[in-house]
Amino acid sequence: MKKFKGVKSLFVLILTFLFLSCNSKTIIDPPNIILILTDDQGWGDLSINGNKNLLTPNIDQLAINGVRFDRFYVSPVCSPTRAEILTGRHHVRTGVYDVSKGGERVDLDEEIISEVLKNNGYKTAVYGKWHNGMQAPYHPNTRGFDDFYGFCSGHWGNYFNPLLEHNGELVRGEGFIIDDFTNRGLKFIEQNQKNPFFLYLPFNTPHSPMQVPDKFWNKFETKNIIQKGDTRDYIYSKDSGVDSIQNLNHTRAALAMCENIDWNVGKINKKLKELGILENTIIVFLSDNGPNGNRWNAGMKGRKGSTNEGGIRSPLIIKWEGNLPKGKIVKEIGAGIDLLPTLKDLVNIRDVPKNKLDGLSLKELIYGENVNWEDRTIFSYWRGRLSLRSQKFRLDHKNQLFDMENDPNQFEDVSNIHPEIFESMKNEKIKWKQNVLSELPKKDKRPFIIGHPKMQNTQIPARDATPNGEIKRSNYYPNCSFMTNWIDVKDSITWDVEVAEDGDFEVIIYFTCAEDAIGSQFELTFGDSKVIGEIKKFYDPEEYGEFRDRSPRIESYVKDFLPLDVGRIKLKKGKGTLRLKGIKKTGKELMDFRLLMLKRS
Numbered sequence: 001m002k003k004f005k006g007v008k009s010l011f012v013l014i015l016t017f018l019f020l021s022c023n024s025k026t027i028i029d030p031p032n033i034i035l036i037l038t039d040d041q042g043w044g045d046l047s048i049n050g051n052k053n054l055l056t057p058n059i060d061q062l063a064i065n066g067v068r069f070d071r072f073y074v075s076p077v078c079s080p081t082r083a084e085i086l087t088g089r090h091h092v093r094t095g096v097y098d099v100s101k102g103g104e105r106v107d108l109d110e111e112i113i114s115e116v117l118k119n120n121g122y123k124t125a126v127y128g129k130w131h132n133g134m135q136a137p138y139h140p141n142t143r144g145f146d147d148f149y150g151f152c153s154g155h156w157g158n159y160f161n162p163l164l165e166h167n168g169e170l171v172r173g174e175g176f177i178i179d180d181f182t183n184r185g186l187k188f189i190e191q192n193q194k195n196p197f198f199l200y201l202p203f204n205t206p207h208s209p210m211q212v213p214d215k216f217w218n219k220f221e222t223k224n225i226i227q228k229g230d231t232r233d234y235i236y237s238k239d240s241g242v243d244s245i246q247n248l249n250h251t252r253a254a255l256a257m258c259e260n261i262d263w264n265v266g267k268i269n270k271k272l273k274e275l276g277i278l279e280n281t282i283i284v285f286l287s288d289n290g291p292n293g294n295r296w297n298a299g300m301k302g303r304k305g306s307t308n309e310g311g312i313r314s315p316l317i318i319k320w321e322g323n324l325p326k327g328k329i330v331k332e333i334g335a336g337i338d339l340l341p342t343l344k345d346l347v348n349i350r351d352v353p354k355n356k357l358d359g360l361s362l363k364e365l366i367y368g369e370n371v372n373w374e375d376r377t378i379f380s381y382w383r384g385r386l387s388l389r390s391q392k393f394r395l396d397h398k399n400q401l402f403d404m405e406n407d408p409n410q411f412e413d414v415s416n417i418h419p420e421i422f423e424s425m426k427n428e429k430i431k432w433k434q435n436v437l438s439e440l441p442k443k444d445k446r447p448f449i450i451g452h453p454k455m456q457n458t459q460i461p462a463r464d465a466t467p468n469g470e471i472k473r474s475n476y477y478p479n480c481s482f483m484t485n486w487i488d489v490k491d492s493i494t495w496d497v498e499v500a501e502d503g504d505f506e507v508i509i510y511f512t513c514a515e516d517a518i519g520s521q522f523e524l525t526f527g528d529s530k531v532i533g534e535i536k537k538f539y540d541p542e543e544y545g546e547f548r549d550r551s552p553r554i555e556s557y558v559k560d561f562l563p564l565d566v567g568r569i570k571l572k573k574g575k576g577t578l579r580l581k582g583i584k585k586t587g588k589e590l591m592d593f594r595l596l597m598l599k600r601s
Helices: 002-023 057-064 078-087 113-118 177-191 214-220 248-275 336-346 363-367 419-435
Strands: 032-039 067-073 123-129 147-151 163-166 169-172 197-206 281-287 313-319 328-330 378-382 385-389 393-395 401-403 448-450 457-461 466-468 492-499 503-512 521-526 529-534 562-571 574-584 592-600
Touching (some): 032 078, 032 248, 057 248, 057 281, 057 313, 078 113, 078 336, 113 197, 123 177, 147 177, 147 197, 177 248, 214 248, 248 281, 328 363, 385 419, 393 419, 401 419, 503 529
Parallel strands (some): 067 328, 123 147, 123 197, 448 492
Antiparallel strands (some): 067 313, 147 163, 281 313, 378 385, 385 393, 393 401, 457 592, 466 492, 492 574, 503 592, 521 574
């Protein structure tokens, strides 16, 4: 009888265990990480931060249920911020000095967060705007990401069914670009719900062109904008993103794009709930710089491209349901360089960094109360402008000192009132220039890599090229440009390249031309190798984009380009000049050129 009772008890325990297992949430150790980075969305582009022109309830809920950093700083423009959040180091150390033509690449000796997490058992994916290098080994698939879908340049010219890339292959996007990236992310979450994953979603809005679905635009098309931007410190520059101080349609479109972002954030949160992994997923939300237009930003001085407060202050929200304080606002300053060490600390990765990090782990500030946190200085640099921020003061690039606690909008220079602080911060600026900025090379000697063994395809776009002769870019801004005005057959397009390994490559050129160009010939050369191509059919489409733009763009319009299989070329390992040049021209122009694709045979 006792034996029977023992068996019965064991049976009950087994049933209880099975019941609990079937009804409990999936628990994974370590937690998943979803990093959402928006593009040109200012601190003031959220309703939780006081903007009454729009509603961002899903992002607001992340903050209400998570931890929000009140004063968090990134770089003034896109690729430097990406480099800093990926590496935990100042972008000038990482080789990033520009937003195009190779200056956006993160050096290969830098260890980035995807590599750290992949080495610790995470599945990794990035869907969106990479902007830290196109050709392998700078490509995301060779920087620790298992899956990549999006584009590698800093700007894309069309947001509806655009031509994108999936792991090196050109593909056609589905619908509005941000919805498409999010849907890819949702599938990745479903596929990896039972193992730890890192999903990086670098959304490319509200960056121009100002395109957004009707569903979101209709609300804003005739909306009265009740809060306006601050026109102080307005400098039209190549970083500004819009050439009008007061452009209400630009503002309306940006706000509509921000509401679209919020809608997609809501879909992500909903999917995590459905799968029962919300409590095991860290969600991080931030932007890459200040607003790309003169819209409301709490009266802060500066916007995108500026090292003043408004150009570099970003929202930072970290939510880990049930694991982080709820609704906490951290007053201590933080920066993009802190993100990597903070995430490593939160998921208990203790490996020694490959390079010394500039950032700090903010874990203590996230969890602690009345933390004895030592004051620090955050350095913000872009194109000769260096600004310093301590907890209380900002020394701007003109060496004006501002008391940011009493004057957060930078109206009064207090250098005469606080001479000791003024001298101390000036000395810090000098030392930073000597010890950190000095690592930024005066000339970029890195060639573009062809034929890296870890990827079959190498894209060589017009963006990275040098036009020679009368050939011109379609627009000053290189990122989504093409080469045009090829009226002299002797002109050429060149790239400084390095072939990583000997090999045979299939050559595909993406071009357009008029009918009179049929019969024209050109050749691609590298060293002693060459392949000759001939235009046997024409394709002369109109440029498009204007009909979808809610506000005029300053970048190039786009058009579809025809792929032409030129043949094969044998390339030998080494450095040199890759040259696309004309041989014979039958019409007014030879061709418009967008992209060269080299496929290793």
